[in-house]
Amino acid sequence: MRRRIVITGMGAVTPLGHSVQEMFSNLLAGKSGIGPITRFDASKFKTTFAAEVKSFDLGNFVIGASRWANSGVNSQFAAAATQLALDDSGLFSSGQIDRARLGVYLGSGEGIQDFPNMISLIALAYNPQTRKMDFPCFEKLGLEHFKGAQEAEQELHTTTAHLANHFGLEGPNYNCLTACAASSQAIGEAMEIIRYGDADVMITGGSHSMIHPFGVTGFNLLTALSEFNQDPVRASRPFDLNRDGFVLGEGAGMLVLEEFEHAKKRGARIYAEMTGYFSTADAFRVTDSHPEGRGAIACIAGAIRDSGVPVEDIGYINAHGTSTQVNDKVETLSIKKVFGAHAYKTPVSSIKSMMGHLIAAAGAVELITCVEAMRQGIMPPTMNYETPDPECDLDYIPNKAREGKPRHCLSNSFGFGGQNTSLVVSAFSG
Amino acid sequence: MAVFSRRAVITGVGVLTPLGMDGNSFHSALVAGKSGITPITNFDPANLPVRFAGEISDFDAKNFVDKKDRKALRVMARTIHLAVAGAQCALNDAKVDKTKLDKTRFGVVFGAGLIAVELPELAEAARLSAHGQPGNIDLKMWGEKGLGAVPPLWMLKYLPNMLACQVSIFHDAQGPNNSITQSDVAGLLALGESFRILSRNHADFMLTGGAESKINPLSMTRHCLFEDLSRENDNPQGASRPFDATRNGMVLGEGAGVLALEELTHAQARGAKIYGEVLGFGAAFDQKKDGSGVTRALNAALKEARVAPADLDHINGHGLSTRDSDRREAAGICQGLAGGPGVIALKASLGNLGAAGATVELIASLMALEKGVLPGTRNYQHPDAECPVEVITAARPVKKNCFVKISMDQTGQCAAAVIRGGPL
Structure with missing residues (x-):
C-alpha cells in the first residue's frame, strides 16, 4: 500500500491578508485585494493596477530577517509563509524531528531585477545612430552599478536555499518554475517524494511577485492582463462574458505535507489528506492553450484517477479561472469533458476574482482555500460575475459564498507553455 | 524503499559541449585530455575581469532541428536553442519512431537557470525612457513609449520553463512536464525526478537533462559580481583545477546534456540500444556546509541501487574548482564512499555548464563505459590536504560497470545518481 500524505500546517501571505484565516474570511466576504499599483509608477502602463500584499514587514514573521536583506519580496514572502506553516504544524515543538527526512519543494518565482540600472545602463551603452550596443561599455557600467548581493538573490535556487538554511531542512531541496502551474506542481512532486519514501515531511508551496516594471511590461505585451483601469476591483471577472484578461497578484502559500504515520506518531493536527496529483503538457503552443483542452483534460482526469475518488464525489472545484477569454473557456470545456453530466452539479469558483493571479504562488494559495472550504463548510464565490458566457455554463458560485460540505476538492493550475497540473485534496477520514 | 518495480534505462544521449557536439567526439576529446576553455569570442568581453569560458563557438540550432521548427527558434534565447538541439540529438540517438510513441506517456523534465535577456532587444525602449x-x-x-518598442513575445523568450515546453511542442510530448531551477544541480535533480516518474508509471519515455548558457554580456557581468570565478585570463586551459591545492575559482561554460530515459520493457520491446540503467538516486541539503549533505545523497543513491562503493568504477564528481565547494564535496565523498574508487572532475576541461553540467558529465561516464576508456582530470598537480580524495588524472581502462554522479551547488543543494552500464 502506498504511503498516505496529510496536511499538518498552512501559512499564507497574500493581497487579502497575512494569515490563512484572514485571507479565507476576506474571500468569503467577497473582498478584493486589487488596487492601483504602488510599488512603482505604473501610471502610464497599459495596466495600472494589481493585487499587492499590503504593509508587509518580514521582521514581524521571522527572527533573523536580515538574512533576506538583499532578497526580493518573492523570497521574503516565502520565508514568512513558511514560518507561519511550520508554527501551525507544531513540527518543531513535538520532540526530535529527523532533519534529513525533512525537505522542501517550492514553485517559486525569480527574484526582482534591478530595472532602473538595467534600462539606464543599456541606454548609455547604446548608439542610436548605428543602432548597435557597445558591450564593453555595458560591462564597465554594470560592474560599477549593479549590486552583487542583490544580483545573486535573483537566481532561481536562492529562495529554497534560504528556507533550508534558516529552518534547518536537510532533506531533498527542489524548486520548479513551470509558470502559473509551479506551486501546484511543487506540491504534487512533494507528495510523490513522500510517497516514494525519499522524505517524511515536505515544506511545499510557492511564492512570487511579478508586480515590477519588467513583469507588467512582459504581460502587457502579451495582452494577457486586464486593462480595466477605470475600476480595478471589477477587473478580474472569471467566466464572465466580458472578461478581458487577468490581474497580477503576489504572495506566498506554504503547506507542511507529512507522511500519515509520522503525523500520527507526533499527535499532529491533521487538516486534510492529499490524494491526487497529475501533470501534463499541452505540447501545442507557447502562447495559447490547446483549444480542445487536450492537456487539461488528461491532467484533471489523471489527478482524479490518482486520488481514487469517483468524480461525482468531488464536491468543489477551485478553478484556475484567470479571467482570460481562452483559459476560462477551455477550463470549462475540460471540466465538462471529465465530469460529464456531473459537471453541472459541481460548484466551481475562482478566487482570482478577488486576489488576482499570484502566478507561481497561485496554486498553493488556492489549495489552501480548498482545505479551508472543507473545514469550514463554506466555499468562496467568484466575484464580478455579471454576464453569463454561453461557453462558460457551469455553477461558478456567483458573487456570494455558499455553504456546503465538500469532502473532496479539485484544484487546477495551468501555465504558459502548456503546463497543466491538478491536485485532489480530501477531508481526512482517519 | 523499492516500492515500484519499473526500471529506467538510458537509450539515447544528446550532448552539446565546448569539446564536441556528439557523444563520440566528446568522449575522444576528453580522453585525449583536451580543454574546451578558450577566450570568449561570442561577444566582446573587453571590460570584464573574466574574459574566457567554456564556449561553443559555432553553434547554430537551425542545423539541429526539423525544418518545420526553425521559425520557432526566433522566440527562444540561446539557452533554449541548446535545449531543443540537445533534445533532438538525444531523440535521434535513441532511434525511436515517434509515430509509435504514446504521446501521453512521453514526458519532459529539464533543469534550467535564470535566462539573461538579450540587451539589444531592450535598447530602443531604454533609449526612449532614460536620461x-x-x-x-x-x-x-x-509605459507610454518604451514598452511598445519591446518585441511582443519578449518575455516568453526567457521563461525558464520554455526549455521543457519547447521540447514538448517540437515532439508532441504530452506527458509529465517540469522545469527544475536549482542552479548547477538542476539537471541531475531533473534526471532523478524523471526516474521516479517512470517508476510510478506516469510515463514510459522521458527526455531529461539540462541546458544553459551564461556566455553573454549580462550574465557574465552579473556573475563576475557575485560568483567565485577564476580570473586567470592568461591561462584559460589551466584555470579550472578541481581539488587542486592552487584552485582559485570556477570557469563558466555553456552546453546541453539530454538523456532519453525509458522504461526497461518499453525499450526492450522496440529493440533499443541500452547505454545504462539508473539504479539509484538521492537528494539532500548540505545545511551544515560540511559535506554531510553530499554524504546523505550518496548513501541514499547507493542504498537504492544496492551497490557498494567497491562496486564503482569511478566517482564522477562535481569538482567546481572553488575553495569551498571542492572541500565540502571531498569531505562528503570521504564519508559516503569509504573504500570507493577515484574521482574524475570534468569541469577542468569544460568549465561549469550550469544546469547542463551534471548530465553532460554523466554522459561522459556513460560513453566511457561504452568505449571502455575513462578520461582523466586535467590540471590536477598539487594535492590539497583539505580535499583528501584520489583524483584520476590520466585516461585509463574502465574496470567496473557502475559509477556514481555527484552534483551540488554552492548554496547547499546536492544530488547523486548511481548508473550501471549496458547492455543489461
Whole structure:
C-alpha cells in the first residue's frame, strides 16, 4: 500500500491578508485585494493596477530577517509563509524531528531585477545612430552599478536555499518554475517524494511577485492582463462574458505535507489528506492553450484517477479561472469533458476574482482555500460575475459564498507553455 | 524503499559541449585530455575581469532541428536553442519512431537557470525612457513609449520553463512536464525526478537533462559580481583545477546534456540500444556546509541501487574548482564512499555548464563505459590536504560497470545518481 500524505500546517501571505484565516474570511466576504499599483509608477502602463500584499514587514514573521536583506519580496514572502506553516504544524515543538527526512519543494518565482540600472545602463551603452550596443561599455557600467548581493538573490535556487538554511531542512531541496502551474506542481512532486519514501515531511508551496516594471511590461505585451483601469476591483471577472484578461497578484502559500504515520506518531493536527496529483503538457503552443483542452483534460482526469475518488464525489472545484477569454473557456470545456453530466452539479469558483493571479504562488494559495472550504463548510464565490458566457455554463458560485460540505476538492493550475497540473485534496477520514 | 518495480534505462544521449557536439567526439576529446576553455569570442568581453569560458563557438540550432521548427527558434534565447538541439540529438540517438510513441506517456523534465535577456532587444525602449544618468529612468516614458518598442513575445523568450515546453511542442510530448531551477544541480535533480516518474508509471519515455548558457554580456557581468570565478585570463586551459591545492575559482561554460530515459520493457520491446540503467538516486541539503549533505545523497543513491562503493568504477564528481565547494564535496565523498574508487572532475576541461553540467558529465561516464576508456582530470598537480580524495588524472581502462554522479551547488543543494552500464 502506498504511503498516505496529510496536511499538518498552512501559512499564507497574500493581497487579502497575512494569515490563512484572514485571507479565507476576506474571500468569503467577497473582498478584493486589487488596487492601483504602488510599488512603482505604473501610471502610464497599459495596466495600472494589481493585487499587492499590503504593509508587509518580514521582521514581524521571522527572527533573523536580515538574512533576506538583499532578497526580493518573492523570497521574503516565502520565508514568512513558511514560518507561519511550520508554527501551525507544531513540527518543531513535538520532540526530535529527523532533519534529513525533512525537505522542501517550492514553485517559486525569480527574484526582482534591478530595472532602473538595467534600462539606464543599456541606454548609455547604446548608439542610436548605428543602432548597435557597445558591450564593453555595458560591462564597465554594470560592474560599477549593479549590486552583487542583490544580483545573486535573483537566481532561481536562492529562495529554497534560504528556507533550508534558516529552518534547518536537510532533506531533498527542489524548486520548479513551470509558470502559473509551479506551486501546484511543487506540491504534487512533494507528495510523490513522500510517497516514494525519499522524505517524511515536505515544506511545499510557492511564492512570487511579478508586480515590477519588467513583469507588467512582459504581460502587457502579451495582452494577457486586464486593462480595466477605470475600476480595478471589477477587473478580474472569471467566466464572465466580458472578461478581458487577468490581474497580477503576489504572495506566498506554504503547506507542511507529512507522511500519515509520522503525523500520527507526533499527535499532529491533521487538516486534510492529499490524494491526487497529475501533470501534463499541452505540447501545442507557447502562447495559447490547446483549444480542445487536450492537456487539461488528461491532467484533471489523471489527478482524479490518482486520488481514487469517483468524480461525482468531488464536491468543489477551485478553478484556475484567470479571467482570460481562452483559459476560462477551455477550463470549462475540460471540466465538462471529465465530469460529464456531473459537471453541472459541481460548484466551481475562482478566487482570482478577488486576489488576482499570484502566478507561481497561485496554486498553493488556492489549495489552501480548498482545505479551508472543507473545514469550514463554506466555499468562496467568484466575484464580478455579471454576464453569463454561453461557453462558460457551469455553477461558478456567483458573487456570494455558499455553504456546503465538500469532502473532496479539485484544484487546477495551468501555465504558459502548456503546463497543466491538478491536485485532489480530501477531508481526512482517519 | 523499492516500492515500484519499473526500471529506467538510458537509450539515447544528446550532448552539446565546448569539446564536441556528439557523444563520440566528446568522449575522444576528453580522453585525449583536451580543454574546451578558450577566450570568449561570442561577444566582446573587453571590460570584464573574466574574459574566457567554456564556449561553443559555432553553434547554430537551425542545423539541429526539423525544418518545420526553425521559425520557432526566433522566440527562444540561446539557452533554449541548446535545449531543443540537445533534445533532438538525444531523440535521434535513441532511434525511436515517434509515430509509435504514446504521446501521453512521453514526458519532459529539464533543469534550467535564470535566462539573461538579450540587451539589444531592450535598447530602443531604454533609449526612449532614460536620461543619460545611471540608475535613472522615467517610468512614465517607459509605459507610454518604451514598452511598445519591446518585441511582443519578449518575455516568453526567457521563461525558464520554455526549455521543457519547447521540447514538448517540437515532439508532441504530452506527458509529465517540469522545469527544475536549482542552479548547477538542476539537471541531475531533473534526471532523478524523471526516474521516479517512470517508476510510478506516469510515463514510459522521458527526455531529461539540462541546458544553459551564461556566455553573454549580462550574465557574465552579473556573475563576475557575485560568483567565485577564476580570473586567470592568461591561462584559460589551466584555470579550472578541481581539488587542486592552487584552485582559485570556477570557469563558466555553456552546453546541453539530454538523456532519453525509458522504461526497461518499453525499450526492450522496440529493440533499443541500452547505454545504462539508473539504479539509484538521492537528494539532500548540505545545511551544515560540511559535506554531510553530499554524504546523505550518496548513501541514499547507493542504498537504492544496492551497490557498494567497491562496486564503482569511478566517482564522477562535481569538482567546481572553488575553495569551498571542492572541500565540502571531498569531505562528503570521504564519508559516503569509504573504500570507493577515484574521482574524475570534468569541469577542468569544460568549465561549469550550469544546469547542463551534471548530465553532460554523466554522459561522459556513460560513453566511457561504452568505449571502455575513462578520461582523466586535467590540471590536477598539487594535492590539497583539505580535499583528501584520489583524483584520476590520466585516461585509463574502465574496470567496473557502475559509477556514481555527484552534483551540488554552492548554496547547499546536492544530488547523486548511481548508473550501471549496458547492455543489461
